[in-house]
Amino acid sequence: MEPTAARGSLAGLLGIWGVTRAALLLCVLKVVVFPGPDVTSDVSVIYRGWYDVLVTGTFPQDDVTWQYPPAAALAVLSPGVLPFLEYATAFFVLALVADAAALALLLRGARGTGRSRRGAWLWVAAVPLLGPTVYARYDVMVTAVAVAALLAAGRHPRLAGALMAFGALLKVWPALLLLGVRRRVAWVSAAVTGVAVAGLFAVLMPGAFAFLGFQRDRGTEVESLGSLVFHVARHHGWDGEVLLNYGSVEFLGPYVSWVSTGALFLTGAALAWLVLWRLLATRFAPHTAADAAFTAVLLFTVTSRVISPQYMVWLVGTAAVCLCFRESRMGRPAALVLAACPATMLEFPVWFGHVVASDALGITLLTIRNGLLVAASLLAARALWRATVPARREIPSAAGPSWAERTTVPS
Numbered sequence: 073m074e075p076t077a078a079r080g081s082l083a084g085l086l087g088i089w090g091v092t093r094a095a096l097l098l099c100v101l102k103v104v105v106f107p108g109p110d111v112t113s114d115v116s117v118i119y120r121g122w123y124d125v126l127v128t129g130t131f132p133q134d135d136v137t138w139q140y141p142p143a144a145a146l147a148v149l150s151p152g153v154l155p156f157l158e159y160a161t162a163f164f165v166l167a168l169v170a171d172a173a174a175l176a177l178l179l180r181g182a183r184g185t186g187r188s189r190r191g192a193w194l195w196v197a198a199v200p201l202l203g204p205t206v207y208a209r210y211d212v213m214v215t216a217v218a219v220a221a222l223l224a225a226g227r228h229p230r231l232a233g234a235l236m237a238f239g240a241l242l243k244v245w246p247a248l249l250l251l252g253v254r255r256r257v258a259w260v261s262a263a264v265t266g267v268a269v270a271g272l273f274a275v276l277m278p279g280a281f282a283f284l285g286f287q288r289d290r291g292t293e294v295e296s297l298g299s300l301v302f303h304v305a306r307h308h309g310w311d312g313e314v315l316l317n318y319g320s321v322e323f324l325g326p327y328v329s330w331v332s333t334g335a336l337f338l339t340g341a342a343l344a345w346l347v348l349w350r351l352l353a354t355r356f357a358p359h360t361a362a363d364a365a366f367t368a369v370l371l372f373t374v375t376s377r378v379i380s381p382q383y384m385v386w387l388v389g390t391a392a393v394c395l396c397f398r399e400s401r402m403g404r405p406a407a408l409v410l411a412a413c414p415a416t417m418l419e420f421p422v423w424f425g426h427v428v429a430s431d432a433l434g435i436t437l438l439t440i441r442n443g444l445l446v447a448a449s450l451l452a453a454r455a456l457w458r459a460t461v462p463a464r465r466e467i468p469s470a471a472g473p474s475w476a477e478r479t480t481v482p483s
Contacts, residue, residue: 081189082179085196089175092200093168099204100164108421111208116160118319119210122148123159131279137319142273142280143241147210167207171199174216174389181223181396186358191392194406198388201413202381203421209382214243215389218365221246222393225253225361233261241269245369245386251346252364254356291322291332293378294427295419297442298331299323303430314428320378321428338375345453346371353460359397360460366390366402367452370409374449379442381420384413387445401455408448415441 098104100112118137125132126145132138151162178192199206206212221235232253239246250262273280292298294314302310302323312325346368353360369390373383391406419427419437426434 085189085192089172089196092196093171096200096204096207097164097168100207101161106204106421108424111203111205111421112160112164115163115208119148119163120159123151126277127152129277131277131282133279133282139283139319141241141244141270141283142277143238143269144210144243145273145277147213147242150213163210164207167210167212170213170216171206174212174219174392177216177219177223178392178396181393186398187396188398189396190403191395194395194410195388195392198392198410198413199385201410201417202384202388203417205381205417205421206385209385211243211382211385214239214246215385217242218246218249218386219389219393221249222362222365222390223396225249225255225258226358229253229255229258230261233258233263234265237262237264237266238269241266241273245372248368248372249361249365249390251350251368252356252361254361291317291324291328291377292335293320293322293380295381295438295441296335296377296379297374297446298335298377300435300438300442301331302328303427303435303438306430314430320380332377335375335377339372342368342371342375349457349461354462355460357399357459359394359400360456362390362393362397363400363402363452363456363459366394366405367449367456370405370445370449370452374442374445379445381416384409384416387448388413401459402452405448405452405455408444408451412441412444412448415444 095104099106102112122132122135122138125135126149131142131145150166151157151159154162154165157165175192175195178195179189181187182189182192199212217235217239221232221239224232224235233250236246236249236253236258239249250259253259270280292302294303302312302325306312310326312323312328314321315324316322317324346364349364366387369386373379373387376383387409391402391409394400394402395406415437419434419441423433423437427438428434
């Protein structure tokens with residue numbers, strides 16, 4: 073009976089994946105018109121424009137909207153492997169392939185003692201709740217690489233390190249995955265891969281690191297946590313404005329730099345907390361690397377000046393890896409991230425006009441979504457700390473064996 077039930081559960085999971093992903097494809101291909109602004113223009117206009125520059129062997133050095141590390145060029149150029157399709161259509165198909173690859177990895181990660189398909193179910197359920205934006209950005213491709221890296225961390229640390237470095241060169245945030253990895257070989261592999269790939273781009277394609285200068289003058293994006301200050305302030309005489317700036321809709325005007333600086337301070341505080349955790353943590357289990365990665369990505373997302381809808385894909389992917397492990401402590405934070413997904417779809421693209429207008433509906437949606445993410449961050453940080461850092465009363469005397477010797481689980 074158990075094998076039969078397992079096969080039935082798998083068939084149901086795959087069936088739901090197929091139906092929901094067909095719906096997403098129909099939306100991005102505009103067979104079905106999704107409410108709100110057209111989310112596909114980033115691919116058909118911006119990505120396509122970058123493609124035309126990148127195929128000449130250089131980066132778009134004069135385009136301030138290019139704010140990505142050099143390996144992002146591979147994602148933008150990838151539709152070229154399907155020359156029989158129009159650029160945008162090819163991109164959407166490849167996004168679907170990346171989605172399927174992430175699911176396959178999560179199903180593989182569910183095999184074995186102490187493993188679970190909860191992660192695969194989370195991925196299947198959460199992605200469509202974010203709407204067609206998932207297939208209209210390259211973040212799903214980066215997330216598939218991150219999922220592969222985290223699942224490889226236990227048995228294949230060299231491969232994991234290489235994938236984490238490659239992911240970081242695609243979109244920076246996968247560098248956070250290294251925080252919970254203990255094996256030195258993974259760090260060495262990441263360093264070698266990062267230097268080699270970055271060096272190759274620097275030599276072969278001019279402008280590989282021009283993106284570093286395009287972040288400095290950004291404002292506060294209208295969906296970020298800090299933006300709530302200005303959404304409310306607009307109703308009390310604040311005379312700033314909302315403009316398309318550096319590729320996103322941002323607040324510009326008095327005191328914006330203060331809030332942006334505050335966001336950077338919070339990000340620095342989050343990094344300091346993570347470093348302190350890494351120094352004090354002694355109890356490492358097979359799921360600790362995934363739990364730490366999920367926590368780190370949550371903290372950096374919440375404190376960022378920008379919380380674009382596609383950032384949620386990062387959180388869903390890392391949370392899904394956590395749930396592949398039955399002993400993971402990230403069940404509640406993952407549930408909050410899942411709850412934040414439909415709120416994200418409602419604030420963008422469905423009712424994005426209300427967000428830009430800072431009306432009651434827009435502010436309510438942002439408060440709900442960002443509140444859920446803040447709660448998830450705090451719960452995840454607390455769970456990670458409690459699971460890995462010994463309390464003072466647990467520290468042994470000098471005469472006894474060390475805490476690490478008694479409690480550390482080999483990885």
